[in-house]
Amino acid sequence: QVQLKESGPGLVQPSQTLSLTCTVSGFSLTSNSVHWVRQPPGKGLEWVGAIWSGGSTDYNSALKSRLSISRDTSKSQVFLKMNSLQTEDTAIYFCTRRLLFDYWGQGVMVTVSS
Amino acid sequence: DVLMTQTPVSLPVSLGGQVSISCRSSQSLVHSDGNTYLHWYLQKPGQSPQLLIYRVSNRFSGVPDRFSGSGSGTDFTLKISRVEPEDLGVYYCLQSTHFPLTFGSGTKLEIK
Numbered sequence: 001q002v003q004l005k006e007s008g009p010g011l012v013q014p015s016q017t018l019s020l021t022c023t024v025s026g027f028s029l030t031s032n033s034v035h036w037v038r039q040p041p042g043k044g045l046e047w048v049g050a051i052w053s054g055g056s057t058d059y060n061s062a063l064k065s066r067l068s069i070s071r072d073t074s075k076s077q078v079f080l081k082m083n084s085l086q087t088e089d090t091a092i093y094f095c096t097r098r099l100l101f102d103y104w105g106q107g108v109m110v111t112v113s114s
Numbered sequence: 115d116v117l118m119t120q121t122p123v124s125l126p127v128s129l130g131g132q133v134s135i136s137c138r139s140s141q142s143l144v145h146s147d148g149n150t151y152l153h154w155y156l157q158k159p160g161q162s163p164q165l166l167i168y169r170v171s172n173r174f175s176g177v178p179d180r181f182s183g184s185g186s187g188t189d190f191t192l193k194i195s196r197v198e199p200e201d202l203g204v205y206y207c208l209q210s211t212h213f214p215l216t217f218g219s220g221t222k223l224e225i226k
Contacts, residue, residue: 044206044218044219044220045157045163045206045208045217045220047215047216047217058213058214060214061115061214062214094162099151099210099215100153100165100168100210101153101163101165101208102165102168102174104162104163104164105162106162107162
């Protein structure tokens with residue numbers, strides 16, 4: 001069955017770099033896009049960016065200068081790297097599949113604090 | 115960016131009742147391929163969002179027929195009939211016609 005699972009550090013210091021991994025199963029990254037979505041505590045959802053089945057990427061313009069999404073198809077993993085983190089980047093980060101966002105991971109809480 | 119205006123913010127409902135949630139976009143969501151990429155999600159407390167309706171009116175696998183979506187262009191509606199306790203949570207619309215993808219701000223469905 002289709003599954004996605006996010007992993008990464010729960011706490012990141014301001015100005016540092018966030019690295020998250022989304023490990024997927026039940027589908028191929030070469031046939032499906034994977035997106036990152038984040039949700040600050042008690043707030044709504046924000047699309048962060050995507051990596052498409054062919055390997056190209058798209059990013060939210062508000063985050064583009066700090067963001068990089070890549071993948072390792074042999075390990076069925078998608079990576080998110082965001083630098084120069086600020087407290088406003090504190091959020092639950094989800095990975096989800098396809099433009100439909102039909103399946104989601106359980107999310108990983110990232111707190112930016114010293 | 116396409117602004118998605120979702121109303122109401124909060125929606126009290128009696129179990130067994132019927133409600134509607136509105137989502138309006140700042141520009142047409144009709145893609146050049148002719149499809150309209152407007153979707154609806156429910157986020158239950160402490161959980162990830164789950165897909166309910168895709169491309170305006172198509173129910174995702176396992177979604178009961180109490181949920182229905184309609185609309186076109188810039189004006190869309192999610193209707194829930196015979197509300198059950200499992201329907202409570204926050205509903206979001208999402209447009210994936212234009213980049214960046216944008217969500218509505220959410221509608222919280224709660225017991226009256």
